Amino acid sequence: MKILITAGGTTESIDTVRGITNFATGSLGKLTAEEFLTHGHHVILLAGRFAQLPVEQENLTIIPIGDTQDLLDNIEKFLPSVDVVVHSMAVSDYRPVYMTGLDDLPQPLSKEQLIHFRPKVQKKISSKSEYQMMLLEKTPKVISFIKKWKPEVLLFGFKLLSGVSEEHLLEVAQSKRKEASADFIIANDLTNIQGENHLAFLVSDSTDITRLRTKPQIAQEIVKKSEEVHHG
Amino acid sequence: MKILITAGGTTESIDTVRGITNFATGSLGKLTAEEFLTHGHHVILLAGRFAQLPVEQENLTIIPIGDTQDLLDNIEKFLPSVDVVVHSMAVSDYRPVYMTGLDDLPQPLSKEQLIHFRPKVQKKISSKSEYQMMLLEKTPKVISFIKKWKPEVLLFGFKLLSGVSEEHLLEVAQSKRKEASADFIIANDLTNIQGENHLAFLVSDSTDITRLRTKPQIAQEIVKKSEEVHHG
Numbered sequence: 001m002k003i004l005i006t007a008g009g010t011t012e013s014i015d016t017v018r019g020i021t022n023f024a025t026g027s028l029g030k031l032t033a034e035e036f037l038t039h040g041h042h043v044i045l046l047a048g049r050f051a052q053l054p055v056e057q058e059n060l061t062i063i064p065i066g067d068t069q070d071l072l073d074n075i076e077k078f079l080p081s082v083d084v085v086v087h088s089m090a091v092s093d094y095r096p097v098y099m100t101g102l103d104d105l106p107q108p109l110s111k112e113q114l115i116h117f118r119p120k121v122q123k124k125i126s127s128k129s130e131y132q133m134m135l136l137e138k139t140p141k142v143i144s145f146i147k148k149w150k151p152e153v154l155l156f157g158f159k160l161l162s163g164v165s166e167e168h169l170l171e172v173a174q175s176k177r178k179e180a181s182a183d184f185i186i187a188n189d190l191t192n193i194q195g196e197n198h199l200a201f202l203v204s205d206s207t208d209i210t211r212l213r214t215k216p217q218i219a220q221e222i223v224k225k226s227e228e229v230h231h232g
Numbered sequence: 233m234k235i236l237i238t239a240g241g242t243t244e245s246i247d248t249v250r251g252i253t254n255f256a257t258g259s260l261g262k263l264t265a266e267e268f269l270t271h272g273h274h275v276i277l278l279a280g281r282f283a284q285l286p287v288e289q290e291n292l293t294i295i296p297i298g299d300t301q302d303l304l305d306n307i308e309k310f311l312p313s314v315d316v317v318v319h320s321m322a323v324s325d326y327r328p329v330y331m332t333g334l335d336d337l338p339q340p341l342s343k344e345q346l347i348h349f350r351p352k353v354q355k356k357i358s359s360k361s362e363y364q365m366m367l368l369e370k371t372p373k374v375i376s377f378i379k380k381w382k383p384e385v386l387l388f389g390f391k392l393l394s395g396v397s398e399e400h401l402l403e404v405a406q407s408k409r410k411e412a413s414a415d416f417i418i419a420n421d422l423t424n425i426q427g428e429n430h431l432a433f434l435v436s437d438s439t440d441i442t443r444l445r446t447k448p449q450i451a452q453e454i455v456k457k458s459e460e461v462h463h464g
Contacts, residue, residue: 108340
């Protein structure tokens with residue numbers, strides 16, 4: 001099989017020297033890539049700026065990814081040739097539209113003015129004012145494009161929450177699965193991730209929920225499910 | 233001699249999974265550390281999250297740095313024991329105070345309301361609204377503390393601008409040098425940095441300006457000046 005894995009985090013530029021980034025290390029994406037490679041499959045890994053990477057090897061192609069648009073462009077490019085997508089990358093929910101000193105904003109300010117205001121273009125934001133304001137806009141929901149572009153691909157998505165009940169986490173994961181037409185969602189909670197210990201739930205269209213306890217277990221389960229669907 | 237080098241970029245958290253970071257690679261700080269080590273000096277390297285690091289070796293201590301406050305705390309801790317400070321770290325000029333959906337803000341909005349508003353605490357910012365607004369405040373000017381805490385230390389600072397004239401760059405560097413009571417400022421322009429090619433000017437209290445053309449040249453000049461002052 002040929003597998004497309006996204007891992008690490010996207011980085012959205014604020015100016016030429018600064019950006020908003022996710023702290024995702026890409027360690028689970030790396031493990032999953034290695035597990036697929038061990039089983040003889042081909043892997044294309046779309047990796048964020050600071051993602052951990054498997055060692056270079058046959059059957060592995062690594063593509064560095066910058067911002068959300070860059071990720072979307074590369075998914076569109078590689079999707080036609082793959083059988084499985086494991087979308088584990090932490091995508092920025094928002095990207096900067098502008099950043100400005102408060103004194104440059106009109107006063108008083110309406111919501112519409114905030115949205116439509118644009119400061120003069122700066123290559124590097126000057127650091128004169130005591131405060132700055134940044135407007136951010138929602139990024140495109142990357143996962144929702146995958147099944148639209150290729151309905152027959154097997155799609156694994158992830159849902160990460162922080163400090164919620166198991167019941168709530170599973171509900172949110174199930175509704176994300178339906179929204180994105182994903183085959184599986186791996187649901188996890190930041191407070192249950194510490195090093196190799198990584199509690200996660202594999203949610204599918206059945207009522208069975210597989211409980212996984214470590215990163216290697218998660219990686220192995222993804223490979224097992226992919227092989228079942230494609231060979232079983 | 234004992235040298236304190238700061239390198240890479242600071243990262244200011246937005247929430248538990250996101251932060252604002254500088255793209256600085258720390259490559260010049262790494263080279264400078266290696267040059268001092270080659271000359272038999274001791275180096276303490278305060279390194280940002282994604283900074284390039286020299287290989288582990290005798291006489292080198294590496295301390296990982298998170299945000300601006302963390303950097304300040306560590307400079308204060310190590311400063312008493314060092315003779316030279318090379319402050320090459322790209323410090324965030326601003327750090328997030330809060331991030332909120334536009335609908336949660338009072339309307340219309342004054343500058344004072346923007347500054348004093350605080351949204352309900354969230355561990356991970358929810359991604360429901362189409363737009364978010366972030367208020368950022370100035371971080372403490374790290375370089376200005378160094379000579380206040382230890383007037384006799386030899387201090388190298390950096391000034392990075394983007395796309396300005398040589399004359400303007402040198403003026404800004406000179407005024408930064410005076411403001412921070414630094415002995416030297418290495419002035420450079422983003423548009424003149426490409427890989428090893430790195431045009432920079434060493435500005436001091438004399439009218440002589442040393443022009444440097446590569447990262448290794450900059451590192452060598454910093455070590456040379458340090459040795460001149462301390463042994464010459």
